[in-house]
Amino acid sequence: MSRLDKYRGIIPAFYACYDEEGNVSGERVQALTQYFIDKGVKGVYVNGSSGECIYQSVEERKLIIENVMAVAKGKLTVINHVACNNTKDSVELAKHSESVGVDAIASIPPIYFRLPEYSISAYWNAISDAAPNTDFVIYNIPQLAGTALTMSLFAEMMKNPRVIAVKNSSMPTQDIQMFKSAGLAAKDDFVVFNGPDEQFVAGRAIGADGGIGGTYGVMPELFLKLNELVEAGEKGQACELQYAINEIIYKMCSSRANMYAVAKEILRTNDNVNIGGVREPLENLQEADVMIAHEAAEMVKAAKERYLA
Ligand SMILES: CC(=O)N[C@@H]([C@@H](O)[C@H](O)[C@H](O)CO)[C@@H](O)CC(=O)C(=O)O
Numbered sequence: 001m002s003r004l005d006k007y008r009g010i011i012p013a014f015y016a017c018y019d020e021e022g023n024v025s026g027e028r029v030q031a032l033t034q035y036f037i038d039k040g041v042k043g044v045y046v047n048g049s050s051g052e053c054i055y056q057s058v059e060e061r062k063l064i065i066e067n068v069m070a071v072a073k074g075k076l077t078v079i080n081h082v083a084c085n086n087t088k089d090s091v092e093l094a095k096h097s098e099s100v101g102v103d104a105i106a107s108i109p110p111i112y113f114r115l116p117e118y119s120i121s122a123y124w125n126a127i128s129d130a131a132p133n134t135d136f137v138i139y140n141i142p143q144l145a146g147t148a149l150t151m152s153l154f155a156e157m158m159k160n161p162r163v164i165a166v167k168n169s170s171m172p173t174q175d176i177q178m179f180k181s182a183g184l185a186a187k188d189d190f191v192v193f194n195g196p197d198e199q200f201v202a203g204r205a206i207g208a209d210g211g212i213g214g215t216y217g218v219m220p221e222l223f224l225k226l227n228e229l230v231e232a233g234e235k236g237q238a239c240e241l242q243y244a245i246n247e248i249i250y251k252m253c254s255s256r257a258n259m260y261a262v263a264k265e266i267l268r269t270n271d272n273v274n275i276g277g278v279r280e281p282l283e284n285l286q287e288a289d290v291m292i293a294h295e296a297a298e299m300v301k302a303a304k305e306r307y308l309a
Contacts, residue, residue, distance in 0.1 A: 004164055006077045006103060007191045008209040009042030010223045012216035013050035014068065015260060015267075018276030024060045028275045029067035032217075035273050036076065039220040042210065043077030044068065045167070048106070049144065050214040050260060053081055055279045058089050062096050069100045079137055079212075083107040087126050094130040104135035106167060109147040117153045128162050136162040140179075141169035141195065154179060158186040167212050169195025173202045180207035197223075198249055201242045204230045214259070215249050218266040219300045221308055244303045251296040257289040258282040265293035270300060 014036075017028035036044055046068050047053045047061050056064075065080050072078050080102045082093035090107065097105045107127050109120045128136040138157060142148035148170065157163050164187075166179045176192050183190025194203030194211035200223065203211065216223045222245055229238035252262045258278050265285060267273045277284040285293065 002189045004189045004191050004209075007043070007079075007165060007193075010210060010216060010220065010227050011043040011045050011077065011079065011193065011212045012036060012041055012220060012223075013048050013212055013214045014044045014046040015050050015217055015264060015275055016052040016056070016279065017064070018279065020276065022276065022279060024056070024063055025276065026063055026067040029064055030071045031273060032275055033068050033071040033076070035267075035271065036217075036220065037072065040224060041076070041216070041220050043079065043103070044072065045079045045106070045212045046081065048081040048139070048212075049141065050217070050263075051081065052260065052279055052282065053083075054085075055282070058084065058092060061093055065097060065102065066100055069102065073101060077104075078102045079104040079106050081106045081108075081139060082127060083110075083139070085111065087123055090123070090127045091130040094127045094134075098131035098134045102134060104137050104164070105131050106137035106139045108139045108141060108145045109149075111145050111147075114147065117150065117156065120147065120153060121156045124157060125160055128160055132162075134162065135164045136160065137165040137167055137193075138163060139167045139169070140175070141167075143169075143171070149179075151178065151182060154182060155186075158183070164189075165191035165193060167193040167195060168203075168208070171196060171199075173199055173206050176203050176208050177206045198242075198246050200226055200245075201230060201235075201238045215245075215252065215263065218252075218263050218270070218296075219245065219248065219303070222300070222303055225307055241303075241307050244307065248296055248299045248303065251292060251299060255285070255289040255292040256283065257285045261285050262289065262293045262296060265290060266297045266300060269294060269297040
């Protein structure tokens with residue numbers, strides 16, 4: 001049993017929860033947290049891409065993590081993504097995260113300006129220093145952040161004892177193997193999370209310890225089953241379920257509206273969990289998108305009947 005086992009498994013990326021006026025709703029954050037506890041997932045990844053973090057204020061992000069912790073403490077592993085567009089706000093969120101007792105904080109690199117690697121490591125280490133008793137997860141998502149985690153930057157970050165994991169959302173699964181091998185060469189234990197949900201089986205096969213994903217929330221049972229099949233070495237069945245999951249994701253992505261708006265409609269339809277829409281400039285649902293969301297909701301139900309029986 002390793003101290004890092006609490007990070008190994010299925011960790012849904014937490015969705016932004018709004019009321020009917022589009023304000024962050026603490027009550028709905030608590031309801032979504034309870035939903036995940038009831039589903040039996042390992043943890044939650046809060047205030048990341050799926051949490052629409054870049055469209056929220058520091059105060060809103062504090063409110064969100066406070067409400068997650070009010071329900072999740074002792075029941076779920078909680079990773080809070082704290083990166084903002086400047087070090088000061090990120091440091092403030094890191095301090096606050098430690099004060100409410102999260103298991104780990106996470107951060108993308110600074111966005112917009114292309115900064116040298118020494119500035120990126122200084123940014124991450126400043127954030128980590130502000131939460132000296134909290135694990136740190138590097139969030140590698142080059143297609144959105146505009147900066148990739150290179151092996152030289154990774155090696156620099158390995159000097160920080162609090163860096164225990166990479167959440168890898170880059171598309172080459174080979175990156176997972178490289179971070180895992182280099183992480184284990186530098187430390188006794190090291191975790192890599194699979195990012196692209198469509199590649200969960202491939203990511204786990206090449207070394208990921210589990211996954212953090214934006215579509216897990218609408219079908220946590222299917223991802224829990226997928227993880228079980230991978231662990232049991234049932235390659236054929238795992239691939240079959242992965243393909244079925246991918247069809248659902250492709251359907252979700254076929255909407256004109258933002259994928260998270262579709263995800264929230266699926267949650268409302270299948271699980272009676274209402275967490276509002278998405279925040280502009282993300283696109284909310286129009287009539288045609290609602291139909292797509294309902295078709296995807298039906299596909300989730302059919303896949304559960306077929307694969308969980
Ligand atoms: C590029 C991107 O958004 N990747 C997602 C995936 O879960 C993605 O939504 C999924 O694979 C569907 O394409 C996650 O890696 C992001 C994530 O977990 C988060 O921070 O919310």
